[in-house]
Amino acid sequence: MSRLFVPLLLLAAALFAAAPFVVANAPFEETMGLVQKIFYYHVPSAMMMFVSAFVCGIASAIYLFRRSAAADRVAQAAGELVVLFGLIVLVTGPLWARKAWGVWWEWDARLTSSLLLWMIFLAYLLVRRFGGPGSEKLAGAMALFGMANVPFVYVSVNYWRTLHPKTSVVMTLAPGMRAAFWFSVAAFVILYVLLLTLRKRLEDRQATVEQIYLAIEE
Amino acid sequence: MTQFLRVAWVVMRKDLTIEMRSREIVYTTVFFAASCVLVFAFALVREGRPLEDAAAGILWISIAFAGTLGLGRTFERERHTETLRALMLAPSDRPAIYVGKLLGMLVLLAIVEAVLVPMVGLLFHAPVFARPLWLAALLAAGTLGFASVGTLFAAMLVRARSRDVLLPVLLYPITIPVIIAGVRGTAALFQATPDEPMARFWAALLVFFDVVFVTLSLWTFEPLMTE
């Protein structure tokens, strides 16, 4: 991974530099026009948020059952990224909604589910920070339960919503948009991998420092 | 298997015996739940009278709040005497201890609900006896879902810092699907013509939730409680 890091970093930089042009050149969507282009940031961020939630959940399970400290570090990094990408989703979502439907929040099923997932992982970070010694295990349980909850959250919010029918984010994906969309997804995936690696490495360094402290006293 | 059930039963009986001596947790939790109902009744008002459509929501919120309080108090007792350690030392399957504690919580919440349901029916003119079996099924499945996650979290937080505030912080986001399902299902039953298929759908979702999360809790109890 370390050898790939710099090439990937350059690639990500290139993709993000090219992004405004790619996005501007993509065809306009019929109903929403220019505003719809936020979709190229909003959806990949949401995808990365969910992916990160699963990474965090699985890493936490490995930490709980195999006591692997490395897995716990991955979980920490992934947990923070859920909150980060979730923040992007929850900021771009209302921005889009405001322009498209005139209100900031519409209890759209997907946006609401994302909010709940975001809060679950925000709680994850709170426990890690304020739970005192041994809080990694508590947080691990939270992440595991949060990940297991994703289908339930989605189904319940979806069916809860249908009783208050409002406009939903149903879009037609014209062929010209597909290229731009997958371009965005690729850029975000690489960005996610880079951030995850970087953050995990920071934790690894921290763990090494702790080891050194312990060894000194010997 | 019988050993597992025996241990769970013994733990539950012990908890109920202790509680019956002072009845402190039962009285205070039921009172708190009733106060919640009143607070919401006064707060959610339309044209100077309580919002009758809010009956289902108020019922479930009060159960959730009372449940969190009860969980905190029950485990505070164990923490005070460090007896949770003594339980972990027993030569039994550790998840059996979790089941025993869970059963105790279910009894407490059943008592709370036995008071709240008629109260909500009275104050909000809700037809709580229209479909009693469906209502009972929803309450049972929802309470189990809430209590199963709650008991696990409360147990694992016993030795943590800031445990009083962390329990609701962790519990509420995870149990939101339970609240949604419970409220929507109950609201369907409280309608002028009760919507049974809808109630059935939400009850099924709750049962699904229960199966997944009781299993997860049984699975993670031992690794979480040991260092």
Added chain:
Amino acid sequence: MVFDFDRLIVDDVSRHFGRRRALTHVSLTCRAGTILGLLGPNGAGKSTLLAILSTLLAPTSGRVTYGGMDARTAGPGLRGRLGLLGHDLYLYPELTARENLAFFARLYGLDDAPARVARALAQAGLADRAGDAVSGFSRGMRQRLALERALLHGPRLLLLDEPFTGLDDASGHALVTRLRGLRDEGAIVIAATHDLDLAEGLLDDVAILREGRLLAVPHTSAPLRERYRETITAAAAAPPGERAR
């Protein structure tokens, strides 16, 4: 199959909590029919070692074997052969003395529970207070009850954390006699204590911990208090990096 063992081996056990080293390379062996005293200043790691021996805590390195098996391979049956009497006595104050014992007897799945409970109450000298809630007991009475609770299932290894704290003279001596009796029946008793006078006549063997390390104890015929003081001051005076092992 009832698991049993006659030898406890602590093999190079270390335990740290974050940056704090609680135990460093501790090794010792105990055979059946021994009373080992765990001495040392506050914060030396005595409670941590007892927690590890009772399987409530896992070491970060090293192993503890009970008759050749460690905690994981031996399974829950091992816990049936261990008894722990901690600082907090693990009694339910709202329950009566009899109910406390009966609960633990049922929890441990002991047969003949009522008879065992009656015997334990008699041993603790609490037969006449059996129906009273523990919240009304004095420290000494609770200690006696808690000890009987820890012994209810006839453990092979008995771990005691400061058992003499708060006991008056008579109770202290009664406890010494009780522990000697257990030792003669083949139990391994490990007691962490500050009470060197009472420990004097009781201990077969002594392990002194300081800052998580086991110190070498002189096997002279000097009184325990003197040997203890000698060992501790020698360790404190030793330059860092040259600790006794």
